[in-house]
Amino acid sequence: MANDQTTQNEQVLPADVDETILEGELVGTEDETASDDAGKVAPESAENEDVASDTGEKSESTVNALGKQLAAAQEEIVTLKEQTLRVAADMQNNRRRADKDVENARKFALEKFVNEMLPIIDSLERTLDACNVEDEATKVLRDGVEMTHSMFVAGLAKFNVEQLNPQGEVFDPVYHQAMSLVDAPDAKPNTVIAVMQKGYNLNGRLIRPAMVMVSKS
Structure with missing residues (x-):
């Protein structure tokens, strides 16, 4: 009986040792996986930062372009307004001259x-x-x-x-x-x-x- 128990213990110990080793191997594998994941996350974060930087630069460039277009449009509006006033003044002067010519023609006919x-x-x-x-x-x-x-x-x-x-x-x-x-x-x-x-x-x-x-x- 004693020999049988000893044999069973001898058979159990290797199993326990194997489980410990397996657990160690699993822990090591998990650490390696976490390390690999961390290594993968770092490039992704850097890539996201680059994308955000590019987006910011593009937005600033777009704002500057829109600002220039707005300034050009406002300048064109001022120019067109001046031209409109000038044309209106010329038309009024022409109308006055025409009225005066008609009046003079009537007076001095x-x-x-x-x-x-x-x-x-x-x-x-x-x-x-x-x-x-x-x-x-x-x-x-x-x-x-x-x-x-x-x-x-x-x-x-x-x-x-x-x-x-x-x-x-x-x-x-x-x-x-x-x-x-x-x-x-x-x-x-x-x-x-x-x-x-x-x-x-x-x-x-x-x-x-x-x-x-x-x-x-």
Whole structure:
């Protein structure tokens, strides 16, 4: 019996030893596996950091690009706004010029016609000056010429034609054309002492200056 128990113990011990060895081997294997896993995790972490860094750089680059595009768009908006204002101002100026041209065309459309009528009035006035007021033979003729002259002047006045007769006025080079300078002791210097031909305005614009004689200074 004792021998049988000893034999059993001898048979059990190797089994226990083997289990310990196996456990050691398992522990070693687990440590190696953990070490391998740790070695694998480290490169993955580094790779993730590289990816994050690249993503950050790309995001910053994208933001910078968008900022430049925004600045360019804002500058273009300012330029287009200035161009729009300039075009609007040009259109308004053109409209004003067109309105003024139309108004001037309406006001001075008769200028050519009036210039054609002025020599007729001049002839009537010269006829009146030539007629002797005291001569009864020419009185009827004078009255007729005077009536015709008055009708011409009144008709032109209806179209804003103004007659300029500067007799006794101070000489004005804008409205008067000096034909000669004469000594006139009884007149003030630079005064119109005789009107050789009357002047005319059309709607406030001079169409013919008055031809005058002026006293010397």
